[in-house]
Amino acid sequence: MWGLSMFSQRTFSSAILMSAAFFSSVSAAPIPKAGVAKTVITPSEYIWMAGYAARNKPAEGKQHDLFAKVIAIEDTAGKRLVFVGTDLIGLPRSISADVAAEVTKRTGLPRENLMLTSSHTHCGPVLRDNLMDMYDLTPDMREKVRAYSQVLRKKLVDVIVAALDDLKPAQLHYGRGTARFAVNRRQPTEKGMINGRNDAGPVDHSVPVLRVTEANGKLRAAIFGYACHNTTLSFYDWCGDYAGFAQAELEAKFPEMVALYWIGCGGDANPLPRGTVELCKKYGKELAGAVSDIITRTEMKPLQGDFSAKYSEIAIPFGSIPDRAQWTADAKSTNFALRTRAGRFLKMLDAGEKVPDQYPHYPVQVWRLGDVTWIALGGEVVIDYNLRLTKELGADRPIWITGYANDVMAYIPSVRVLREGGYEADSSMIYYGMPTKWGERVEELIVGKVKELAR
DSSP states (O other): OOOOOOOHHHHHHHHHHHHHHHHTTTSSSSOOOEEEEEEEEESSOOOOSSSSSOSEEEEEEEEOEEEEEEEEOOOOTTOOEEEEEEEEOOOOOOHHHHHHHHHHHHHHGGGGGEEEEEBSSSSBBOOOTGGGGGOOOOOOHHHHHHHHHHHHHHHHHHHHHHHHHHHHHEEEEEEEOOOOOOEEEEEEEEEEEEEEETTTTOOOOOOEEEEEEEESOOOEEEEEOOOOOOOOOSSSOOHHHHHHHHHHHHHHTTOOOOEEEEOOTTEEEEEEOOSSSHHHHHHHHHHHHHHHHHHHOOOEEESSOOEEEEEEEEEESSSOOOOHHHHHTTOOOOOOHHOOOOOOOHHHTTTTOOOOOOEEEEEEEEEEEEEEEEEEEEEEEOHHHHHHHHHOOOOSSSSEEESSBSSOOOOOOOOHHHOOOOOIIIHHHHHHHOOBBBBBTTTHHHHHHHHHHHO
């Protein structure tokens, strides 16, 4: 299934040799560079797993290791950009900000030049400050989560520095493939939106790919994205879900290459059907096949032009904040997350503090990689942002949009999703510990900032 035909092998090999010859002929001129590094981030002990409120015990096994992977790229003018992909539910700002600050201290890399992302696998460890209202953890388990988060922070800094130390002459090409297993999950019913299946709902099946090769044509890395939740599995084994299997498949097929995944605007898409390791491996193979097909083609476009990077944090207001009477009622709920959230806000009110009416640090990042505009948005971003930004910004250039980047603080619904209601719009905010759903300005504020940075 995975073997190239003899013709395809000859074509790919010839193209690489020709590219290498050209590369050699212009070696006197400034050339792009790339550095790659990866590290295992699987917890050293079985701690609580992230993503599902129904879990009632720590992890028990392992399908495969979890990784943090890094690609550093440098343009001909010496501008460096660093992408980090992790097999995690989502990096909170408290971790990503610490990592970014330490990387700047050790390497001089500006904050805007570092993109920290998570695959949103639901079979990874709980992290501090992320979805913490979801988990009824013992004090001992909370300490283990805190300790793991500290170890993770150090590993992320070290692997980023290692990638920057690994910079070598490189060639960069981009393309786009297709995978079909993502399905919109917002199913309309008489009782409102449920987490089900909506085959008529919007979804993005594209697979953006960036290929990195050495001067001699040897594959070094492939970065690829797909807009779909990593929720095929809900058991008690460490696992990167379909994204983890896709990366493993690619690295087995191309042993010299590091495969790095990012999740797009997949906040309202699921891999369907789901629930078994066999299905998870199937989706991983499909996604890996799309990437493999792209990186072995001769028609990938060279990434030409200089790099640029911009980063900003904006305040996003919430809707109407509940009053004390509502918090008091919620504090008696049988729902652990609802009860925990209410208790925290009641303590704030008792201390004379105000319940926050906005989230002040929503991250928006825009990179220009020559021909490509790469947008990174925080939180669990729904597909409407991809559709709108691609339409409004992508008339003359490829647009890549990564979600779950730099900070995963909550779902990020569009105005349409907010008005329709359902988990992504409303009840998910309970588990993220937010006081209520977002106000309807959320979409315009985020899109407006993206456009400002993309100018």
